[in-house]
Each structure stands twice: as structure tokens, then as C-alpha cells.
Amino acid sequence: MKRFLSLVLALVMVCVCTTALADIKVSNVKVEIDAALKEYAAEYSKTAGFNVTVESVGGGADYSGSLKAALQAGNMPDIFVIEGMGGYNVWKDYILDVSDTEFAKNTSVGFMVEGKCYGFPVAIEGFGLAYNKDLLAKAEIDPATLTTYSALKAAFEKLDGMKAELGIDAVVSIATSVSGGMTWVTGNQNFSTYLSCGLPYGDMTIIDMMREGKVDTERLTEYATYVDLLFNYADQEILVNGNYDQNVNAFATGKTVFCHQGNWIDPNLAAFENCPPMGFIGEPFTDKQEISGLMVAAPSWYVVNAQSPNKDEAVKFLEDMVATEAGQDYMVNKAGMVPAFANVALEPSGDLSVDVMKASAKGDIYSWGFGYMPDNFGMQNLGPIFELLAQDAIDVPTFVEMVTAEFANIPALLAAAQ
Amino acid sequence: MNALFLAPVLFAFTMVMVIPFFLGIYYSMTDFNGVRTDLTFVGLKNYETMFSDPLFLHSFLVTVEYTVINVIFVNVVAFALSLMVTSNLKGRNFLRAGFFVPNLIGGIVLGYIWQFVFNNVITQTAASLGLNFLTKSLISNKDTVIWAMSLVNVWQYAGYIMMIYVAAIQGIPANLMEAASVDGANYWTRLTKILIPMMASSFTITTFLTLTNSFKQFDLNMSLTNGGPAGMYMMKAVKTSELLALNIYNTAITKNMWGDGQARAVIFFIVLVCISLVQVAINKRKEVEM
Structure with a gap:
């Protein structure tokens, strides 16, 4: 009986201990x-x-x-x-x-x-076009000058002509595919360029138009032309087929000069020995103003x-x-x-994170707009349109038309979510 | 007393089938978003919007296409395999087990493995052999993606259907076949006049299984292509390999339109029941009694 009691007691103890935690x-x-x-x-x-x-x-x-x-x-x-x-x-x-x-x-x-x-x-976090410092130096391009669409286009053309010399497969590494699960890069992040890049931090002009289901066609066309430029100079295999790892690895191993990603790839880059020094430029989608800042937000x-x-x-x-x-x-x-x-005084060690910190210290930043879209709208509704542009199945005017048509649904979707 | 023995099963069936079924019909007439608890009754609105959504119509057509391809190929391949492993072939027991094994791998795992095969193994092998038409991944081409998905499904499912055929073939009395060959019937005659008619009841089962299995395809679809690549349908960007089940999932869960998704699921159910009933009725007529 005594033994039985102690057993019960032990069991109770165990139960109490586990439930108390x-x-x-x-x-x-x-x-x-x-x-x-x-x-x-x-x-x-x-x-x-x-x-x-x-x-x-x-x-x-x-x-x-x-x-x-x-x-x-x-x-x-x-x-x-x-x-x-x-x-x-x-x-x-x-x-x-x-x-x-x-x-x-x-x-x-x-x-x-x-x-x-x-x-x-x-x-x-911040994103933009991450670049390989060594390769740009080799091609004698100063990243500080890449602040307009024309400058970026000229640089892409020059780099494209030096592929063999630089040992690269393509100029840009960016991925769009639905099957690779990359629509968050295009439909959410890249699209934030349209929503808020080049505007004062927290400016809601374009976002308010979006909430009413309207687009600024001129701005959207400029933006789509910029996206098309990125896609045309991208590694085509990664563009239409790649996943996150392929997207980042091509950049980390020096197979592309640019990569459309954010500072969260620092730990991935650190995993590569001899990973070259990296830096960030913004998203120069227009010739109307200089885009020097990064897209930075919590x-x-x-x-x-x-x-x-x-x-x-x-x-x-x-x-x-x-x-x-x-x-x-x-x-x-x-x-x-x-x-x-x-109250946190520590500073991160990754190259890209340091650039993000510098940009936010200078206040040279633009907000992210995609969080204002209906839940998953960017990934589900806009993502496939980006993929079509990547496949060259549609051109820039059709891209603009299709995004405009999707925007018309936004007021109803936002109202339903309330 | 007998009813009491049934009680555990009935209880489980009610809890996980009957109640959710009617709840689902109720949700399909509300604006439920999957999280919120206060619902508004919207009547048949979700059913109306569904048929004007190009994404849904596209998924419907793709699913029909996928089902037709799979019912044909799974059964043809499975039947051929079953003839092979019931012949005097050496190592037929090993082959039987071998063909069945893919069926034991879960659809999600299988999808990721085949994604790697399509995106890397095939493209790189083709590149080194100089076969240029294969260097673009079959699952990133909107014309081939359904066929690539069907290939994986046939590979996975044919072994299972083969087992049903094998059982049916073994159930045919050997003296029938022997008598026929003594009478001078050649292999082809024995196959079409004895074997196939005697197996008619298993064709009913296998057609039903392949039909419902392909129509409901979800896990393979999700992990292999996730609906990609993108394509155009009625001037809208659609996911070219998004089958109905995945479309319902994306509508209900990802886009927070649970009511819409549920309405689609109800239509999905009705269509599936109708097709299956028609198919079974037709096949039943072809069956022969011993």
C-alpha cells in the first residue's frame, strides 16, 4: 500500500510540475x-x-x-x-x-x-538592389551614380557586355515564380516601389489612391518599365523557375552583380566562405528624381x-x-x-544590414506600402502578373492594364475585411 | 444492442463528416473570412460571383483536362503492368512490389522530389546531351505543366491500380483460359473475350478511384507547382496548373474568402458526385455475372 501511495504521489508530482509550466x-x-x-x-x-x-x-x-x-x-x-x-x-x-x-x-x-x-x-529591414562591390569596381561603375533609371540602364548594358570578363551569368538575380514561392518578392516588396518609393516617408498619396481602387498610370508605367529592365537583364532560369536559395546563391557566388533582395540575406551570405563585400542601392525606377535611399521599414x-x-x-x-x-x-x-x-546599442555585422542602418540614420529612406493592400493581395493577385511579364507573355502596357484591372477590386476587398 | 456496436463509428462519422458538411453549406451562404466570429448571411451571392471569376472557371477546365488525362493513362499503364506481372516473367513478385512502392510516398514529399527532378535533373541532363527542347523545365511551361503533373500522378498511382487488376486477373478460373487455348484462341482473343469481360467489375472500381482521385488532386499540385506557372485567361492572370482543390484552398484560406471558397467546395462536391454516379452506372452495365 505504501508503495502504491508513493507511486500515486510521484505521478501527481509529475502532473503538477508539467502543468505548472x-x-x-x-x-x-x-x-x-x-x-x-x-x-x-x-x-x-x-x-x-x-x-x-x-x-x-x-x-x-x-x-x-x-x-x-x-x-x-x-x-x-x-x-x-x-x-x-x-x-x-x-x-x-x-x-x-x-x-x-x-x-x-x-x-x-x-x-x-x-x-x-x-x-x-x-x-x-531594408531592401533595394544589393550589389557586389568587387564586380562593380572591376567594371568601373560607381554605385553612388546609379540613382536614375537611365543611369541604371546604362550600367546594366555595360555589365551585360562584360559577362565573360566578370565571370557572371547575368546582371541581376531576381525570382518571380509562383511555383518557387517567390511572389512575396515581386507582388509585395518590389511593388512597394510603386506604392511609396521616392515619396516622403509615410506619404499616403499613392496608397490612398490604391484604397479607392485607382492607379497613377504614369507612375505605374514608369515602374513597370523599370521592372521590365530588371527582368530583361536577369538570369532567366532563376527568374521564371528559381526559389529563394537559387536567387540568393547566384548572387553570393558572384554569378550576378545585383540581387533584388533585402538585408535579411546577410545570414545566407555569411554561410558562403569568401563571400565578396556587398552593398545596397535603392530602386531607381524613374528619371524624374534621384533615388538614393533604400526601402526601409519594420x-x-x-x-x-x-x-x-x-x-x-x-x-x-x-x-x-x-x-x-x-x-x-x-x-x-x-x-x-x-x-x-x-535602448539596444549593438550593431549588426552583415554588410547589407550596415547599409540599412546607415540609410536610416541619414533618414534617406522610403516606406513600404504593401501592408496596406488587402491581405495576400500582392502575392495572389499581383504575383502572377509579374510572372507573366517575366515570361515575356505580356508587355509593359498590358502589365499596367492588368494591374489597373486588379486594383478595381481593392475597395470591395478592403470593405469585406473590415 | 447491435446499434450500440455501431455507436462509436456513427459518433465519429457524425462529428467529422455529417456536422462539418452541413456547417459547410451554411458557411457557403455567409461572408465568413475564416477568423471573424460575427457572420452576415448573404444567401446565394457566393454562388453567383463564383461563375464570373475567371480563376475559378479556369481551374475547373484544367481539372477536367487533368482528370481525363489521368483516368486514361493511369488505367492503361496499370492494366499493362498487371498483365506483365501476372505473366511468366522472371522476378514478377519483385516487380509487383516495386511498382507499388511510389504509392507509399506521401504526395507532398513526392511533389518536392519531382520538382527537383523536373527543374534540375532533367534540364541539366538535357543540356549536357544537347537536347535543347528539354532544357526549359517542363513544369515552368504552361503547355506541358499538366502533362508533367499527370506523369507524376501516373507514376505514383498506377502501381496501386495495378494491384486491383492483379487481384481480378488471379480471380479468373484458370480452367476458362486453358479451355480457350485448347480451343485454339490466341492471346489477343483470350484477352478481349475472356479476361477483360471477366474483370469488368474491377474496371468499375478503378475508373471510379482514378476519377475521384484526379478530380480531388491537392497535395501533389500544391508541392509540385503550387499552381504555377502564370498564364492568361479571359484577360486575367491565372495560375495555369491550379486545380480546383487548390483554387478552393487559395480562395478560402489565403484570400480570406472562406464563404466563397466553401461555395466552390459545395459545387465541387455536387459535380464530383454526379460524374461518379454516371460513371458507375455505365460501368455496371458492362459487368458480367459468373
């Missing part, structure tokens, strides 16, 4: 920081008094779809990611107001709605599930990421991100 599930959308975040979460769990587990669903994969599946399965994570108003409108019942936290006070780019902070900025936010029983622990996890040395070390050194918080 809250389990915080973090859903991450940045695959490139997956390993670093998991390592930090594991280390953090040892002392925190609760467990933190991380699950990553990658950029190309269907993040919001998997989140909805998790919700239907009753497996909603405690911390998940939104990428702007589109996501906020869908998920607002599940998003906790975090205005009173320390991290909210230390950042200027929290996700704000009506003066209240709802999101923890994952990082400051594009995604961690939000805390307001209906989770463990929301206090989830908030604490985010607080500690900003407040503790280990957390800051993870964000900046391990994950190589540009931090969005005033």
Missing part, C-alpha cells in the same frame, strides 16, 4: 532566423519558469493559411506575426494591446492603431494572442528580448537583425 508557442515567419531564435528560446526557457517553443513557417510558404489552420485546430500560438493593416484586420480579435510595456516605449515603429501599440517590431510585428491563457508570459518573453543582454545579443549578433529599439 506554461508553454509559450511562438510562430515565426522569418526562416533565416529560425535556428538563432530556437536557440535563444531554449536558453531562455531554462531560467524563465516557463517553456518557449518556436515554429517557423517560411516567407514563401503560406503563413496566414497555416495560422488559420492552427486556429481551426485549437492550436493557436501565443505569439504570432502580422505584416500590417491587412493582417491586423483579419486577426484583431486575437491581438493584445501592449501599449504599457517597456518595449513599446522604446520603439518608434511599434504597430499602432488609434494611438495604441499592438505589435512588437521584429526588426528594421515590416512585421510580433503580436500577443489576446485569448491565450498565457498572455502574461508571452509579453514577458518579448519584454526580456529587448531588456536583457542575452536577448539583445540574440537579436543583433545571432540573428543579424537591425534592432528597432532605442
Whole structure:
């Protein structure tokens, strides 16, 4: 009997111990920081008094779809990611107001709605045309002069003529394909050039027109001509067929001079030995003004599930990421991100991240507009149109026409999301 | 008392089939976005918009095309294989197992493996052999993508259907075939006059299985092409290999139009039931009793 009692007691102890530990599930959308975040979460769990587990669903994969599946399965994570108003409108019942936290006070780019902070900025990110410093120097092109469409076109022509000399396959590495899961690069990021590049930071002129379903045809045509230039000088195999790895690897191994990506490729580049020094220029889509700045924003936010029983622990996890040395070390050194918080003094080491930091310090930046489009509109509705242009199945005027036609649906889609 | 034994199954069936089925019909008449809890009843609006959406119409046509290709090729290949492994061929048991193995690999994994084969293995082999027409990946060409997908499906599914044929062939009494050959019937006559009529009931099953399987294709579609490459249909950019199931998924989950997606699923269900009933009725007529 005594033995039986002690067994029961032991079992009860085990149960109590396991149930007492809250389990915080973090859903991450940045695959490139997956390993670093998991390592930090594991280390953090040892002392925190609760467990933190991380699950990553990658950029190309269907993040919001998997989140909805998790919700239907009753497996909603405690911390998940939104990428702007589109996501906020869908998920607002599940998003906790975090205005009173320390991290909210230390950042200027929290996700704000009506003066209240709802999101923890994952990082400051920037994109544009990343270039290989060695190859441009070899071709005697000064990247600082590539600020207009004509200058960029001339440079592309010159580089295209020096393919053998430079040992490159093509001038640009950019991927568009639906099957490679690359529509986030074209339909979301590249398209932000149309929505906000060259305008004052946070300017809503083009975005407001978009919300009414209208396009600025002249600007859209200029932009489409620029996209066509990128596509014409791109590695065609990667352009119509490639995935993220092929897109980045061609650039990292010096097979292309430019790459249309953001500073999040730093960890991927670091994985290559002898990776040449890299830098950033903006997206010079026009001749009307000089585009010297990068597209920089806090594009995604961690939000805390307001209906989770463990929301206090989830908030604490985010607080500690900003407040503790280990957390800051993870964000900046391990994950190589540009931090969005005033109290973090560390600086990242990746070439492209440094360029993003410099650009934001100078204020030479343009905002990202794609988060204002209806949820997944860029990837689902615009992405295939970019792919058609990449296949040369359509020309620039048809591209403009098709985008205009898609825009006509936007007011209805936005209204339905409210 | 007997009903009590049925209870666990009935309970599960009700919970995962019956209730979701009627809930689905209800959702198809609302503006549900997949997350929100307050729904507005919109009647048949979702059913009306569906038929004016080029993406849906395109997916419908592609699915029909894909189904026709697959019903023919899966059955022809499977039947040929079954004849082969029931003949006196050496190593036929090994072959039987070998042809069946692809069926054991999950569709998602299989899709990614074949994506690599189409995008890298075939193109690079073709390039080094100088076969220029094959250097462009078959799944990035809108004219070949459906055929490439069908190839993978035939490769995966023919082994399974072959097993059904093998069982049917083995079920035919040997004395029938022997008597026929004693009477001087050659192989072709025995095949068309005895073997095939005797197997008619298994043709009913296999046609039904291949038809519904191809019509409902999802996992392979998602992982192999994800609907790509892009193409034009009715002046709109569409995904040329987006089959109906993937279109429903993208509408409901990715675009947050759960109501629309659910309405499409209801139509999908009705079409599938009609086609299957017609097919089974036709095939049943051809069956012979022993």
C-alpha cells in the first residue's frame, strides 16, 4: 500500500510540475532566423519558469493559411506575426494591446492603431538592389551614380557586355515564380516601389489612391518599365523557375552583380566562405528624381494572442528580448537583425544590414506600402502578373492594364475585411 | 444492442463528416473570412460571383483536362503492368512490389522530389546531351505543366491500380483460359473475350478511384507547382496548373474568402458526385455475372 501511495504521489508530482509550466508557442515567419531564435528560446526557457517553443513557417510558404489552420485546430500560438493593416484586420480579435510595456516605449515603429501599440517590431529591414562591390569596381561603375533609371540602364548594358570578363551569368538575380514561392518578392516588396518609393516617408498619396481602387498610370508605367529592365537583364532560369536559395546563391557566388533582395540575406551570405563585400542601392525606377535611399521599414510585428491563457508570459518573453543582454545579443549578433529599439546599442555585422542602418540614420529612406493592400493581395493577385511579364507573355502596357484591372477590386476587398 | 456496436463509428462519422458538411453549406451562404466570429448571411451571392471569376472557371477546365488525362493513362499503364506481372516473367513478385512502392510516398514529399527532378535533373541532363527542347523545365511551361503533373500522378498511382487488376486477373478460373487455348484462341482473343469481360467489375472500381482521385488532386499540385506557372485567361492572370482543390484552398484560406471558397467546395462536391454516379452506372452495365 505504501508503495502504491508513493507511486500515486510521484505521478501527481509529475502532473503538477508539467502543468505548472506554461508553454509559450511562438510562430515565426522569418526562416533565416529560425535556428538563432530556437536557440535563444531554449536558453531562455531554462531560467524563465516557463517553456518557449518556436515554429517557423517560411516567407514563401503560406503563413496566414497555416495560422488559420492552427486556429481551426485549437492550436493557436501565443505569439504570432502580422505584416500590417491587412493582417491586423483579419486577426484583431486575437491581438493584445501592449501599449504599457517597456518595449513599446522604446520603439518608434511599434504597430499602432488609434494611438495604441499592438505589435512588437521584429526588426528594421531594408531592401533595394544589393550589389557586389568587387564586380562593380572591376567594371568601373560607381554605385553612388546609379540613382536614375537611365543611369541604371546604362550600367546594366555595360555589365551585360562584360559577362565573360566578370565571370557572371547575368546582371541581376531576381525570382518571380509562383511555383518557387517567390511572389512575396515581386507582388509585395518590389511593388512597394510603386506604392511609396521616392515619396516622403509615410506619404499616403499613392496608397490612398490604391484604397479607392485607382492607379497613377504614369507612375505605374514608369515602374513597370523599370521592372521590365530588371527582368530583361536577369538570369532567366532563376527568374521564371528559381526559389529563394537559387536567387540568393547566384548572387553570393558572384554569378550576378545585383540581387533584388533585402538585408535579411546577410545570414545566407555569411554561410558562403569568401563571400565578396556587398552593398545596397535603392530602386531607381524613374528619371524624374534621384533615388538614393533604400526601402526601409519594420515590416512585421510580433503580436500577443489576446485569448491565450498565457498572455502574461508571452509579453514577458518579448519584454526580456529587448531588456536583457542575452536577448539583445540574440537579436543583433545571432540573428543579424537591425534592432528597432532605442535602448539596444549593438550593431549588426552583415554588410547589407550596415547599409540599412546607415540609410536610416541619414533618414534617406522610403516606406513600404504593401501592408496596406488587402491581405495576400500582392502575392495572389499581383504575383502572377509579374510572372507573366517575366515570361515575356505580356508587355509593359498590358502589365499596367492588368494591374489597373486588379486594383478595381481593392475597395470591395478592403470593405469585406473590415 | 447491435446499434450500440455501431455507436462509436456513427459518433465519429457524425462529428467529422455529417456536422462539418452541413456547417459547410451554411458557411457557403455567409461572408465568413475564416477568423471573424460575427457572420452576415448573404444567401446565394457566393454562388453567383463564383461563375464570373475567371480563376475559378479556369481551374475547373484544367481539372477536367487533368482528370481525363489521368483516368486514361493511369488505367492503361496499370492494366499493362498487371498483365506483365501476372505473366511468366522472371522476378514478377519483385516487380509487383516495386511498382507499388511510389504509392507509399506521401504526395507532398513526392511533389518536392519531382520538382527537383523536373527543374534540375532533367534540364541539366538535357543540356549536357544537347537536347535543347528539354532544357526549359517542363513544369515552368504552361503547355506541358499538366502533362508533367499527370506523369507524376501516373507514376505514383498506377502501381496501386495495378494491384486491383492483379487481384481480378488471379480471380479468373484458370480452367476458362486453358479451355480457350485448347480451343485454339490466341492471346489477343483470350484477352478481349475472356479476361477483360471477366474483370469488368474491377474496371468499375478503378475508373471510379482514378476519377475521384484526379478530380480531388491537392497535395501533389500544391508541392509540385503550387499552381504555377502564370498564364492568361479571359484577360486575367491565372495560375495555369491550379486545380480546383487548390483554387478552393487559395480562395478560402489565403484570400480570406472562406464563404466563397466553401461555395466552390459545395459545387465541387455536387459535380464530383454526379460524374461518379454516371460513371458507375455505365460501368455496371458492362459487368458480367459468373
